[in-house]
Amino acid sequence: MLTVATLAAVAFVTWAIAGGGQGGGATPVAQVEAWAGALTHTAPEPEPEPDAEPTTAEAGFDLTALSTTDPASPWVVVNKQHPLTPSDWAPDDLVAVDGVQVRAAVATDLEAMLEAAAADGVEILPRDGYRSYAGQAAARAAVEQRRGFEHAERYSARPGFSEHQTGLALDVDSASNPSCDLQTCFAQTAEGRWVAEHGHEFGFLVRYTPENTETTGYAPEGWHLRWVGRDLAGWMHAEGRTSLEDVFGVPGGSTYLEQ
Known part of the structure; x- marks a missing residue:
C-alpha cells in the first residue's frame, strides 16, 4: 500500500518534470492530497464484522439472574427430578x-x-x-x-x-x-x-x-x-x-x- 511519504516523492518528481510550477501543474502538496483522496474512495476500510447474537440479558431478559436450585429463589425448579434441598426446607416468611x-x-x-x-x-x-x-x-x-x-x-x-x-x-x-x-x-x-x-x-x-x-x-x-x-x-x-x-x-x- 502506498504511504503518504511515497506519494509525496512521486508528486515532487511529477511536479519537477512538469516545470516546477512554471507549466501550471499542481504543487506536490496539492497532488498528494488529490491522490490520497482518490485512494480513500477506491480502497475503503473493510466493514466491521456484525455483532454476535445478543445474549439473553442483552436481548432484554436475563434468565441467569436468579437461582433455579435455591429453594428460597422465586425461580426454583421443583419437579420429579429436582427435589428440594434440603428435603425438609421451609420458608421463614x-x-x-x-x-x-x-x-x-x-x-x-x-x-x-x-x-x-x-x-x-x-x-x-x-x-x-x-x-x-x-x-x-x-x-x-x-x-x-x-x-x-x-x-x-x-x-x-x-x-x-x-x-x-x-x-x-x-x-x-x-x-x-x-x-x-x-x-x-x-x-x-x-x-x-x-x-x-x-x-x-x-x-x-x-x-x-x-x-x-x-x-x-x-x-x-x-x-x-x-x-x-x-x-x-x-x-x-x-x-x-x-x-x-x-x-x-x-x-x-x-x-x-x-x-
Whole structure:
C-alpha cells in the first residue's frame, strides 16, 4: 500500500518534470492530497464484522439472574427430578391470604390477582398454599388411599418434591362451579379460564398444562398456580413458553429421582 511519504516523492518528481510550477501543474502538496483522496474512495476500510447474537440479558431478559436450585429463589425448579434441598426446607416468611399461607413476596400479587378477577366478576377461591414436608406426605398418602398409587403419581408429588413446600404455589377453587374443584374440568370454568388468560399479569403460571405434561411429569392441573414474579411470567407468556423446565433447560419427566 502506498504511504503518504511515497506519494509525496512521486508528486515532487511529477511536479519537477512538469516545470516546477512554471507549466501550471499542481504543487506536490496539492497532488498528494488529490491522490490520497482518490485512494480513500477506491480502497475503503473493510466493514466491521456484525455483532454476535445478543445474549439473553442483552436481548432484554436475563434468565441467569436468579437461582433455579435455591429453594428460597422465586425461580426454583421443583419437579420429579429436582427435589428440594434440603428435603425438609421451609420458608421463614409465610403470610396468610384468604386463609392460605404463601411467601410474603407472593402475597401482594395474589391479593391483586383476586381483586382483579373480582372486578371482572370472577371469584377465585384460594384452597391450599404452603405445605410442609410432613403436610405433603399426609396429602400424598390421602390421595393414594382414595385413588391409588398410579393416580397419585400423576397428580400428587411425593414429599420433598412438591412446589407447595416452597410457599410459591397454591391451588384454587371455582366459585361458579365447585363440582370442578381439583378436576380436569376446572380449566373450563370461569375461574380456570381467567387464571389461564390473566395469571401472568400477576406473576403466576398455570404450572401443569396439557401441552407440557410430558415435560413436567404431571397431568394437567388448571387449578395449580405457581408464582415466579411478574417479569418472568410476562416474558414466558410473550414467548409462548409454558414450562420452567423448557425455559431454564432443566430435566423433568414422569420418573422420580432415586434418593
